[in-house]
Amino acid sequence: MIDEKGILFILSGPSGVGKGTVRKALFERDTELKYSISMTTRPQRNGENEGIDYFYRSKQVFEEMIENNKLLEYAEYVGNYYGTPRDYVEETLNSGKDVFLEIEVQGALQVKENFPEGVFIFLFPPSLEELKNRIISRGTETEDLVTNRLLAAREEIEMMDAYDYVVVNDKIETAVSKVQSIVRSEHLRRERVAKQYKKILEADLG
Amino acid sequence: MIDEKGILFILSGPSGVGKGTVRKALFERDTELKYSISMTTRPQRNGENEGIDYFYRSKQVFEEMIENNKLLEYAEYVGNYYGTPRDYVEETLNSGKDVFLEIEVQGALQVKENFPEGVFIFLFPPSLEELKNRIISRGTETEDLVTNRLLAAREEIEMMDAYDYVVVNDKIETAVSKVQSIVRSEHLRRERVAKQYKKILEADLG
Missing domain, CATH: 3.40.50.300 (P-loop containing nucleotide triphosphate hydrolases)
Structure with missing residues (x-):
């Protein structure tokens, strides 16, 4: 209803x-x-899948997303960025999940x-x-x-x-x-x- | 805890x-x-028990309670008052229920x-x-x-x-x-x- x-x-x-x-x-x-999928700049490993384990992006792209407030949160860990992409979260919520x-x-x-x-x-x-x-x-x-x-x-x-x-x-x-x-x-x-x-x-x- | x-x-x-x-x-x-027990001015009926079915009070006592803000709500129905006594509710809440x-x-x-x-x-x-x-x-x-x-x-x-x-x-x-x-x-x-x-x-x- x-x-x-x-x-x-x-x-x-x-x-x-x-x-x-x-x-x-x-x-x-x-x-x-739905589990929120993180974005990272660390290299994709064998057996991992884009959009399932992580969204893999370059450091440049990630920093642009930081600049454009496209991440709900992020942190740097051992030289790599990890963060939560806003668009993925919002699209999932809009689909009712x-x-x-x-x-x-x-x-x-x-x-x-x-x-x-x-x-x-x-x-x-x-x-x-x-x-x-x-x-x-x-x-x-x-x-x-x-x-x-x-x-x-x-x-x-x-x-x-x-x-x-x-x-x-x-x-x-x-x-x-x-x-x-x-x-x-x-x-x-x-x-x-x-x-x-x-x-x-x-x-x-x- | x-x-x-x-x-x-x-x-x-x-x-x-x-x-x-x-x-x-x-x-x-x-x-x-715990179910909130109402107070009423209507007479107690056979088989009903004070403090279980209702708290039975005179019209005078009830109106004093209204005056002293001792009721969380009340209404008149077919010439009798019915209401929710604040003290009973608060004592029950304070006992953790x-x-x-x-x-x-x-x-x-x-x-x-x-x-x-x-x-x-x-x-x-x-x-x-x-x-x-x-x-x-x-x-x-x-x-x-x-x-x-x-x-x-x-x-x-x-x-x-x-x-x-x-x-x-x-x-x-x-x-x-x-x-x-x-x-x-x-x-x-x-x-x-x-x-x-x-x-x-x-x-x-x-």
């Missing part, structure tokens, strides 16, 4: 929290979601700036005690380094404010179910659908 | 849309939800004014064509009455703007699942939980 656009979902959170594992389990359950992007916190904040209408999900460590223990239990680290890591953790928590949802990754299955609830309920949000209901009603009632 | 307050959910929509049926099916599935309120559109708008932090769900007729057909097919009605009903339907759709979610009641089971997704995902919203995560982190990290 409703001719709806897709929604961009961004799954993010501190490194090591299990973003990739949750994303994989989610895609096994939900085959309707949801796009799912799994990404580090810094990248998510860039996406937030370029695509605020996305739904931002923060994946939280299974327990904060565990986080603390993990930091402290690296016995060889100096006291300064422990302090730095605690500060970094705090900063990451502060970034949570840019997100719409917080999901604790205690058990993968539970976390995936929660993300699925978010995907379903976001499609029911009045801001997204009311205009179309009204349009249909106007057309219907003349 | 998270010591969370409950959430007030309001299920509403045009009369005849099936609010009661959806609510009953939801309560069969989810035994954790969700409260579920099923109510007409006018009542929901009153609740919205008195308790904007509630989550408002608009139940939509199975199809708009059906709505139109229902109105027109009452063959005995004058053309004026049909026009009035179409206008009323339009007004009800306008009221949708006060709601957070829209759920189409096409199949009861589907509608109930959607409401359940909303209940689950609202508990994951960052505004509700971030403060507590931060508090725990501060305590943990010292």
